[in-house]
Amino acid sequence: MRKARTVKYEFIELLPSTLEPETLYVSLKYKNMVHLCFCGCGRKVITPLSPTGWELTFNGREVSVFPSIGSWNLPCRSHYWITRSRVEWDEQWSAERIAGGFARDRADKERYYRRDAQPHVMRDSGDPEVARSEERRSLWERMKRWF
Ligand SMILES: [Zn+2]
Known part of the structure; x- marks a missing residue:
């Protein structure tokens, strides 16, 4: 290798x-x-x-x-x-640092998706969790428009 x-x-x-x-x-x-x-x-x-x-x-x-x-x-x-x-x-991360990195990543994602951002499609991102929350929100956006 x-x-x-x-x-x-x-x-x-x-x-x-x-x-x-x-x-x-x-x-x-x-x-x-x-x-x-x-x-x-x-x-x-x-x-x-x-x-x-x-x-x-x-x-x-x-x-x-x-x-x-x-x-x-x-x-x-x-x-x-x-x-x-x-x-x-770069160096390999320790288990603690990996856990910390993932935690920070999750927090970033949450902050990002809670923002009143313009709709953007991420269905092809390969991240099913993101895709699901995007779908939920776009459905909600559509429903809001109906009322
Ligand atoms: Zn490899």
């Missing part, structure tokens, strides 16, 4: 049936990114593009992703940043 140092990118609409290693696939249509874990373990890592997910920066030649990608649920527990198409390896 070889740890990736640099990554290629591909802007796609639909996910190809076979993914190339060391390549970040970006679907703007489905607001999602996917790649095979850059440690070389071959696991698929999905990072939704959303205000509470990941941000993609593209300068025309290189891609950057924010924040870091920590695959805590994979056996390799890889943690890295993608900065200008370079993979910067």
Whole structure:
């Protein structure tokens, strides 16, 4: 297994049936990114593009992703940043820090969805929890309009 140092990118609409290693696939249509874990373990890592997910920066030649990608649920527990198409390896988090990170993530999501934001669709985010709450709200929005 070889740890990736640099990554290629591909802007796609639909996910190809076979993914190339060391390549970040970006679907703007489905607001999602996917790649095979850059440690070389071959696991698929999905990072939704959303205000509470990941941000993609593209300068025309290189891609950057924010924040870091920590695959805590994979056996390799890889943690890295993608900065200008370079993979910067970071330390693995301790169990406590992972729990803290998830807790913060949840709080961010709650804050975000409680805001009176414009409707936005995240059904393709790959996050069923988010998709469900979006559906509930859009139904509520529709009902409000009826009255
Ligand atoms: Zn891995």
